[in-house]
Amino acid sequence: MAETRAKIAELDPVWGRITLEAEDVVSSEPLLGGLVHYSILHHPTIERALAYRISLKLANGEMSEQILREICDEAYAADPALALRARADIRATYERDPACHRYLQPLLFFKGFQAVQSQRVAHWLWNQGRRDLSYFFQMRSSEVFGVDIHPAARIGQGIMIDHAHSIVIGETAVVGDDVSILHSVTLGGTGKEDEDRHPKIGNGVLIGAGAKVLGNIRVGDGSRIAAGSVVLADVPPCKTVAGVPAKIVGEAGCDQPSRSMDQKLTGCNCSG
Secondary structure (H helix, E strand, C coil): CHHHHHHHHHHCHHHHHHHHHHHHHHHHCHHHHHHHHHHHHCCCCHHHHHHHHHHHHHCECCECHHHHHHHHHHHHHHCCHHHHHHHHHHHHHHHHCCCCCCCHHHHHHCHHHHHHHHHHHHHHHHHCCCHHHHHHHHHHHHHHHCEEECCCCEECCCCEECCCCCEEECCCCEECCCCEECCCCEEECCCCCCCCCCCEECCCCEECCCCEEECCCEECCCCEECCCCEECCCECCCEEEECCCCEEEEECCCCCHHHHCCCCCCCCCCCC
């Protein structure tokens, strides 16, 4: 078994680390043994584990776990990028969230990570023309996780959603790579307009708790949006905005504030 785990770790470092951590959890906390075995150790790949976890969370009396698992398995088999992005999300959460001490925590316990992975499958269904089924995923994710992301929204990789409660991301929103979003953030529209009506968030952006970004506007790469701000106009790259309505209050201080997670308006420590 140790030799097998070592080979897995060499071929797939993220999944290999998760399985090693899972064995440690079973040893140190036997009461979690069933959860850890069914969620991680019974699966040969991270794709199978993700499919199991998503289907378990979203199943209800209207749609069985088995059917949902088959849908998720189909999605991961058809689009390997789904699991690659999940790996990047796990690493991002581990590196940026001080409450995350193991790679397996997002997979087992963090609803922000789980909600994003559910949306990735829903987005795959949307692109396959299976719109009604994708809406079921959105509905159940909203009910279970308190996170409402439209299945058509385009989400990059390396996404960290901290706490995740009351996140809303609209249909035509785009979120770039390496973005960090805190709880109660809305990427929404400004009324009843149709077509392209939601924000476009650049790479490396940090969005503070409770911020509202509204309309078909662009938030430039490496920018910061302060907690509680209402953003109604474009934000240039590498700027910090704050207030209601939000205005530029300074430089972001680095090109990746999402990694440093520094929310102080006085600067940005990029060594984080």
